Amino acid sequence: AQLANQIAAGEVVERPASVVKELVENCLDAGASRVDVEIERGGSKRILVRDNGLGIAREELALALSRHATSKVASLEDLESILSFGFRGEALASISSVSRLTLTSKTQEQPEAWQAYAEGQEMAVKVQPAAHPVGTTVLAEDLFFNTPARRRFLRADKTEFNHIDEQLRRIALAKPAIHFTLSHNGKLVRQYRAARTDKQHQQRLGAICSHRFAEAAVTLSTGNEQLQLHGCLAIGDGHQGFSEVQYFYVNGRVVRDRLVNHALRQALEMHGQSSDAGYVLHLDLPPQEVDVNVHPAKHEVRFHQARYVHDFILQGLSDAVSQLAGSEMPDIDV
Ligand code: ADP
Ligand code: MG
DSSP states (O other): OHHHHHHHHHHSSSSSSHHHHHHHHHHHTTOOEEEEEEGGGGGGEEEEEOOOSOOOOOHHHHHHHOOOOOOOOGGGGGGGGOOOOOOOOOOHHHHHHSEEEEEEEEEEEEESSEEEEETEEEEEEEEEEOOSSSSEEEESSSSSTTTTHHHTOOOOOHHEEEEEEEEHHHHHHHHHSSEEEEEEETTTEEEOOOOOOOHHHHHHHHHHOOOOHHOOOEEEEESSSEEEEEEEEEEEEESSSOOTOOOEEEETEOOOOOHHHHHHHHHHHHHHHHHEEEEEEEEEEOOGGGGEOOOOOOBBEEETTTEEEEEEEEHHHHHHHHHHHHHHHHHHOO
């Protein structure tokens, strides 16, 4: 079981940022309205994720850590041959197999909190009383301490932290109602406050993507009963561009897809605008209209009606670009 977990960990736990992604997604699944992420030394020393969600009941704590015990694979040599495995439901088990993991949680119904602890080789899980408000804290320490080959693949702390920062940015852009904080080595680095009003959304966008982007961007929102597109777009001024801000979400998941960049290039060309544009775009469509690659590390999609989706996005972007181009005209005339 331990070996299988370590193999699964290779898929789910590529680096500290992938641990953060899995843990934060669990917080969202638990209905949290606040998520705090504390990192030490780029995540190699310590990754702590705390939420105020539903919590995990005492009798499910150990299960959450040690589930999916399987002995399908006899040795680490077989690792290469099972890369097509499905690893859903194995994040915590995987992370606990390559770190020192502590899970502390309290549900609304329970009078007190409980803590479960699992360490590397021995999957024996100990459960003891603890102090914790309603919600869950997952602490993963000494990542890859028992898989030296993987530990050697970790980059400089700053590089790993930048990946974590980017991971949280992606999630925060998709979940404006959730308050996120991120700290590194005891210092608060990011604070994304929950946003409800337009002004709060603007401030949050600035905090996540840069205030320069938030100020330059126009919002767009368009749709029919099948497709909805909303988000914002900014065009560079010739000196400074925004190509570092390019986020495309399909049904709430970040994806990499050439379609949106193609549509953007076309929209910009149509209006004779600079190609240095940045965007945060959310596309929503019926799930049966899109295939999402199941590989946890990839973020690819295939639209069944790619042409139609492309033209729909092009229309939305073109309107936004003409709005931006139009609003720039008075400045040029003066
Ligand atoms: P999955 O999310 O795919 O079910 P995980 O290994 O990520 O698998 O989590 C295992 C289980 O532990 C979850 O199904 C959930 O019941 C519980 N869990 C994990 N993290 C949290 C959390 N932050 N809050 C509440 N429950 C959690
Ligand atoms: Mg999960």
